[in-house]
Amino acid sequence: MINPDHQFELEFDARSENEAFARQCVSGFLLRFDPTVSELADLRTAVSEAVTNSVVHAYRNSGKGKIYISVRTYQRKVVIRVKDFGCGMEDPELCRQPLYTTDPTGERGGMGFAIMESFTDRVKVKTAPGKGTTVTLIKNLS
């Protein structure tokens, strides 16, 4: 893989209050590329969805466990990885379907992956039950 032009990595506790922190870090880093307001908002939203999933699903809101984010850029292409070592998914294709949720409380709509897909150019999911999940969000800035 070619070396990225710019990159950073972040490790933080899987707690819901860190979701805003992660979103701010990513958007602060991306400001150097002078993204449009909507590009920045899209990536902030996509990162929030991925981080929330790691907090809520991967670590089941336990507050235990770590989330790792890396951002790499190749010219105007932005590649964001959100990684956890939580419960993983048995069937990632099913999990990506709109309205599919395993949330028992009825508070979640099953729209996180659909939002990530609509606000980026590509979403890749690598997951293994009991091992964890890496969600990769790719977006080309104008």
Ligand SMILES: Nc1ncnc2c1ncn2[C@@H]1O[C@H](COP(=O)(O)OP(=O)(O)OP(=O)(O)O)[C@@H](O)[C@H]1O
């Ligand atoms: N990091 C993860 N680890 C384990 N399971 C996950 C992870 N991310 C998503 N999932 C599974 O995929 C399902 C769908 O995720 P998605 O974000 O689309 O919906 P949701 O989180 O259930 O609801 P919403 O995002 O609308 O609040 C989740 O209900 C969960 O079962």
Ligand SMILES: [Mg+2]
């Ligand atoms: Mg979600």
